[in-house]
Amino acid sequence: MRIPLVLWLLYASPACADTIVATRTIRAQTLITAQDIVAKDADIVGAISDASAIIGQEARVALYPGRPIRPGDIGPPAVVERNQIIILVFDQSGVTISTEGRSLSRAGPGERIRAMNLASRITVSGHVLPDGRVRVTH
Numbered sequence: 297m298r299i300p301l302v303l304w305l306l307y308a309s310p311a312c313a314d315t316i317v318a319t320r321t322i323r324a325q326t327l328i329t330a331q332d333i334v335a336k337d338a339d340i341v342g343a344i345s346d347a348s349a350i351i352g353q354e355a356r357v358a359l360y361p362g363r364p365i366r367p368g369d370i371g372p373p374a375v376v377e378r379n380q381i382i383i384l385v386f387d388q389s390g391v392t393i394s395t396e397g398r399s400l401s402r403a404g405p406g407e408r409i410r411a412m413n414l415a416s417r418i419t420v421s422g423h424v425l426p427d428g429r430v431r432v433t434h
Contacts, residue, residue: 315343315364316350322359325402327352327373333365340364354404372404375428383429384411384420397430 314335322332330351343364344350353370376382376399384397397411400419405426412419422432 313339313345315340315345316347317362317364318359320361322355324355324357325374326355328355328359328370336362336364338364342366344370372406374402374404375426376404376409376424376430377402381414382411384413384422384432385425385429386432394429399430 315338316333317336319332319334322328328350330347333347333350335345335347343366350365350370352373354373355369356371357369359365359369378399378401380399382397382399384395386393396414397420398414400410400412403409403424405424407424408421409424409430410419410421411430420432422430424430
């Protein structure tokens, strides 16, 4: 039995997934909108293939037109800016201590950040909460 050429080509060709690429140069710290990205018919290892995972995120690095967007290139929009006065929260065994601190970098919710406790001048680390406070870990 002979297989028609069209069916053979469909069977022999690899399946391609969409890869999301930038449509324009997107500077770091810019929120990404639907107009900034497009799906390209290519399967690039490590690249994001779901546009909904990118829209509303912030570019962590400069993104260039036609280049694939990778998970490390984007992140949640920053709620804490570098040198911003923030609230540090330490919560352990039912005791909660809050004090002012100064952020040493910018970060979004869930990201790890270092901050200086303004009262003691000690540098601490913690995770940014959605409201901009930092839950200090030891």
